[in-house]
Amino acid sequence: MDPKKSLKNLFEESLDRCSPHRSVAEYIKPDKKTGSLRIGDGEQQFDITSRPIYVFAVGKASIPMFEATDQLLGDYLAGSLVVTSDKERTESCQADEVIASAHPVPDERSLKAGQKAKQFLEGLPTESILLTLISGGSSSLLCLPAEEISIDDLNHTFELLNNSGATIREINTVRKHCSQLKGGQMLSFLKTNISIIDLVISDVPDDDLSIIGSGPTTPDSSTFQDAYHVLLEYDLWDHIPKSVHTHIEKGITGEAPETTKPGEDSMGLHRSHIISSARKLANVISDLAKKNYNTYIADGVYNEDVEDVATQIAKQIGKFLTQDSIPLLLIFYGESTVSVTGSGKGGRNQELALRGAIKIAGQKNTTWLSAGTDGIDGPTDAAGAIVDGQTISKAKEKGLDPNKYLKNNDSYHFHEKVGTLFKTGPTGNNLMDLVLVLIK
Numbered sequence: 001m002d003p004k005k006s007l008k009n010l011f012e013e014s015l016d017r018c019s020p021h022r023s024v025a026e027y028i029k030p031d032k033k034t035g036s037l038r039i040g041d042g043e044q045q046f047d048i049t050s051r052p053i054y055v056f057a058v059g060k061a062s063i064p065m066f067e068a069t070d071q072l073l074g075d076y077l078a079g080s081l082v083v084t085s086d087k088e089r090t091e092s093c094q095a096d097e098v099i100a101s102a103h104p105v106p107d108e109r110s111l112k113a114g115q116k117a118k119q120f121l122e123g124l125p126t127e128s129i130l131l132t133l134i135s136g137g138s139s140s141l142l143c144l145p146a147e148e149i150s151i152d153d154l155n156h157t158f159e160l161l162n163n164s165g166a167t168i169r170e171i172n173t174v175r176k177h178c179s180q181l182k183g184g185q186m187l188s189f190l191k192t193n194i195s196i197i198d199l200v201i202s203d204v205p206d207d208d209l210s211i212i213g214s215g216p217t218t219p220d221s222s223t224f225q226d227a228y229h230v231l232l233e234y235d236l237w238d239h240i241p242k243s244v245h246t247h248i249e250k251g252i253t254g255e256a257p258e259t260t261k262p263g264e265d266s267m268g269l270h271r272s273h274i275i276s277s278a279r280k281l282a283n284v285i286s287d288l289a290k291k292n293y294n295t296y297i298a299d300g301v302y303n304e305d306v307e308d309v310a311t312q313i314a315k316q317i318g319k320f321l322t323q324d325s326i327p328l329l330l331i332f333y334g335e336s337t338v339s340v341t342g343s344g345k346g347g348r349n350q351e352l353a354l355r356g357a358i359k360i361a362g363q364k365n366t367t368w369l370s371a372g373t374d375g376i377d378g379p380t381d382a383a384g385a386i387v388d389g390q391t392i393s394k395a396k397e398k399g400l401d402p403n404k405y406l407k408n409n410d411s412y413h414f415h416e417k418v419g420t421l422f423k424t425g426p427t428g429n430n431l432m433d434l435v436l437v438l439i440k
Contacts, residue, residue: 003367003438004386006292008422010329010436014285015373015429020061020135020201023276024068027199028131030076037073037129039197044271046195052078052128055095056120058113058142059135059213060103060374060430061201063089066133070094078128081120083113083141086426101141104379105158111151114144114181121189129195136203136374136430138213139172144180146247146256153241154178164234165339167303168204172214176259177227177251178244183210183220183259187270198272203374203430205301205334207274218272220259224251278333278432281373285331285436293329293438296320301432302334306352309336309435314359317366317437326365332435344410347378349433351411353385353420356435358402363389369436375427383424384433385415394418 001009029038035049053076057066062084070077080095087100097120101113124130145154157178161171176183190196196217204211209218228248231237237245250256278301286295298316302309313332320328338348353370360366371377371384395402395418405414415421 003388003440007367007369007386007436007438010285010288011369011371011434012424013288014281015427017284017288018276018281018429018431020064020276020429021068023201024065024133024199025072027273027275028069028072030072039271040273044195044197044269046129048076048129052125053131054078054124054128055080055131055133056117057081057095057133058083058117058138058216059133059201060085060137060426061135061428062133063093063098064428065135065199065201066093066095069131069133079120081116083117083138085137085141086428103137103140104162105155106140106143106151107155108151110141110143111145113142117142117181117186118144118189121186124190124194126191126193129197130190132196132198132217134198134213134216135201136212138216139175139182142181142213142216146178146180148247149178149241149243153243157240157244160236160239163340164236165305165337166230166234167337168335169208169211170230170234172211173222174227174230175214176220176222177224177248179214181216182214183222184215184218184264185260186216187260195269196271198270199275200272201430202274202277203432205303205432207277209272209274217270219262219264221262223258224248224256228252276431278373278434281431281434282331282333286329289329293327294325295329295331298330298332302332302336304336306336306338306348307355309334310352310355310359313356313435313437317360317363317439320439321363326439328439330437330439332437333432335433338409340409342408342410344405344408345380345413346409346411347372347380347382347384349377349384350380350382350415350421351406351409352435353387354402354406354411354414357387357391360387360389361392365389365440367438369422370433371422371424372433373427374430375424380412381423382412382415382421384422385411385420386422387420391418391420
């Protein structure tokens with residue numbers, strides 16, 4: 001089979017096997033004969049004949065996560081709110097209310113979603129059960145800024161952070177300290193004696209609950225001082241809007257409230273479960289590929305500058321080129337960072353693929369796929385790109401200089417002209433980014 005088609009098939013089939021629907025079904029286990037509900041391994045069990053269940057879902061996978069929950073619990077659900085980035089599926093979703101919000105930077109829709117979430121949570125009765133279904137993208141989709149910060153100022157701050165080269169942990173440290181929801185603060189809207197079940201699809205390194213979606217239900221150990229240092233490190237302190245500047249200064253001096261800290265979660269029964277992750281996806285890909293190839297899964301998550309990531313992957317490729325393990329599939333996962341200085345169009349996966357194409361130029365037996373598992377790479381309609389050892393020579397035959405496209409952060413138009421864009425449409429999932437390298 002053509003190597004590019006092989007990688008495309010592996011990408012799609014593995015995401016299907018790690019679908020939000022399947023992941024939720026592995027954790028929500030109702031017994032309608034006894035009227036009981038067991039979560040995961042049974043640590044949480046509830047009598048659902050006498051306690052109403054409410055569902056709040058937010059993130060890129062919120063609709064399929066809710067649909068799976070709805071199928072499993074049906075008439076037991078007393079109310080539901082879904083916040084999604086998937087505008088095309090809002091009408092088909094059977095939740096009580098569905099809000100199509102904004103990503104990757106917030107706008108008025110994100111503010112509306114934050115306000116609706118606050119109202120929904122404040123209205124839950126005592127002794128109820130709250131299922132929160134959280135996936136990546138929630139930081140932008142759900143926003144309730146600190147009182148003095150406007151949504152436009154928050155939007156501009158998000159843009160600066162996204163283009164700075166900061167890691168997701170650093171970005172979300174700032175986001176949490178500009179919010180009334182993030183960093184565990186969503187818990188403050190709930191009455192006591194509400195049992196909370198978080199089912200979370202991880203899109204961050206190390207599956208840190210406090211980072212996923214900026215941790216709306218997870219207590220936060222970072223501080224305003226940490227947020228200030230992030231802004232200083234990436235030379236943003238003098239460029240952020242005045243309202244954000246003032247709010248962080250107030251937080252440092254104790255005039256603005258901190259995020260919810262570990263030990264301050266007053267909910268009696270609150271458990272969080274990572275139900276899917278990039279590592280799980282990598283293992284599924286390996287299992288699927290083993291019938292045709294040897295496989296190698298990277299030991300850790302990549303989360304460095306895009307050029308450093310490309311260099312590290314290229315070194316791994318070089319180690320295997322002369323070994324007896326070929327044909328071989330190399331599997332990497334994580335999120336690279338990009339400092340945007342040009343005016344072009346692209347996303348981190350497209351740029352990583354272009355840098356990868358340069359690294360493997362001339363290697364006729366090597367094919368490289370870089371893609372976001374959500375099907376969306378930056379502000380584009382592509383998930384990423386698939387390149388091989390001939391991509392750069394083909395580009396030069398067309399008179400294209402790959403380095404000029406890199407300098408202008410214009411990887412999208414490079415791949416468009418060479419025919420290497422990888423388009424899937426939104427997948428309804430979000431398990432970080434993948435790099436698959438096939439050596440034949």
